[in-house]
Amino acid sequence: MKKAVIIGGGIAGAQAASAISGMDVTLIVGEPYLPYYRMRIEEILSGKEPEGLEMHPQSWYEEKGIHVISGVAKRIADSSVILEDGRSIPYDRLLIATGSNARVLDIPGGRRRIFTLRTASDAIALRDALSSAKSFAVIGGGLLGLEAASAVAEDFRIPVSVIESAPWILPRQLDESSAAILQSKLAEKGVDVIVSGTVASADDSSVTLKDGRTIDADVLCLSVGVEAAKRIAEESGIECGRAIKVDHSLRTSMENVYAAGDAAELDGRLFGLAMHAREMGAAAAKAMTGEDVDYRPSEPSALLKVAGIDVISFGIPEGEMKVEEDGDRRRTFFIEDGVIRGAVLLNDKASMMAVKAMIGREAE
Template sequence: MRYLIFGSGVAGISAVKEINRVKDQDIDITVISKEKDPFYYRPRLIECLSGDISVEDIIINDREWFEQNDIELLLGKKVTDVDFNNKYLVTDDNEEFYYDKLLLAQGASSFIPPIDGVDLGGVYALRNGEDAREIYEHIESCKKAVVIGGGLLGLESAYNMIKAGLEVTVVERADHLLQRQLDNAAGDKLKLILEEKHGFNFYLDAGVEKISGNKEVEEVELADGTKIPADLVLFSTGINPNTEIVEDKELEINRGIIVDNQMSTNIPDVYAAGDVAEYDGNIYGIWAPSMEEGRVAGKVMVGKDAEFTGFVPSHNLKVADVNVVSIGVLSESEDVDSRLDVDDERTYCRIFEDDSGELVGAIIVGDYENENDLLKEIKE
């Protein structure tokens, strides 16, 4: 049985590991990826911008691991076409790879808005190991950077560039930071802490008009005419699933490749998982659900029972070394009210309760001494 995995990220390799557990079948596993590095922990790529770690430091399974497990790993290969009827992929060097079962796990690309100047030198998006190396090499000769996007990845990228010695400005279209995770007051609290603790500069409720420079970026101009000097610009403005090579096929696609709870597509023997897959209208774009989707796909591909039941985001993390938590229900409704538990210089905590008084959600910024008990009660 020939298993072909298109993509070497967490979804693809999680599937590979499940397939590889089956020892009573004649199994041939091939992984094809345009990445040049073997499987690594993508969430830590951001730390490479500070120089504290390198891409090599976050590799989980190196080439030797794939060789030891008799898995063919083909890196630096771009897939250019798929023939679902005759069951094979074509790569940019005109090689054909046949399969009995195929997993599409080719991930996503960074979304870059159509702004004048995005093609100048010094303008980047961080998506893979090669990006991280190139950006850090540029950072070493820079003084001022602008990060466009004030979400989790944007703030962490800014923090790591500050650690590398740069003066960093974050531009965000929303009127507060982490719009998906925090309310206005919590976002404002986080902004204040980041300014005072780490020297962040912010422009909120701001759009970028254009990026200017002579071959290399020199400044970012906002919609209101404000000009920010910069010799590096980093976009952190979301992702686009990599569906290009299958968009003219019979595969069902909305924003991503549509899958059911077994990661099956509408084409027999073809599965999808990770950032390229859309389950129940959701493209999660984060590590944990991609790993689980990959595991489910791998099990189903070898005939085991498994299903993906969705993923409820729960953020409990450090944002630029500041504790940030958002869990459960994060807005008021007819059945849900909220109360402000703490709001001082160092901490913000808002708790959400339903009509029966049961805790259903919370937002925390800073150090909250009752955090563990609160989270435990919400999760129960």
């Protein structure tokens, strides 16, 4: 039987492993857990253990015939993956699904520890630090930063601040007025959002902004985006841009090697969303078994619950705005050249599917 090897047990890798049929599948897992729901690692902050987030028990992999190997892949050479501990795993088809790493910033001021939140191990380290902290701050008011801030405000009941350099939070998903509504809800929950705030320095108890303001931060977390984990590909001679370049069959520049998820770059575009990681993992599984695949990513969407409000965004929040309000429900459409390019829903989960279907259609 031909051998399919997958590097990375994240969403794309786990999806591919469960979808490949007729091949002997090996999944190389670089973290100390079986594949788990990364999007739920905030639950670790409130006391859950990572094992409780695992997608399947060990027995599931055994029943499916998926060999799970614990180890970090270092190099690809001569149709084999070489692990850091020297083991060599041969493949007929290889999928690189190494995801991304949290971006880090060099902040002056001598602070000894700055956390990030990407893995279950990061969440455990953050939880331990928060157990004796009197204040918490997050740099970055994107989806992850806000989720972390509201989870900490709820679980630890300490002052929480979010520092965002853009003029409003979730600048990639929300228009200014939707962001203002969300910001006031966050304030009610104990999260103080500072917009247009640029960090100048950080010491062990606070952060100082360029305008001189000081924010208490016994514990400080960076949430300023991610960088594709493409090193193994680059060092093995596979063509990379900001991530590993793939075509619409998820093939890389190296024969029999595919890439999917956050680690992949398609038509110059990076993804960074679970939905695309899942789609690409499934598409790569087909391509690896010889099926014709022409992967076209679906429109990006994000679903977030912050301070009790459902925030759903589709497409791109740019263009002429059309707002519909109905009590505390609010729908904002973004229209360009007469076509609906994006939408933001606040407190209106019921309209989600209907609004999703409107993206790309002509506005009335």
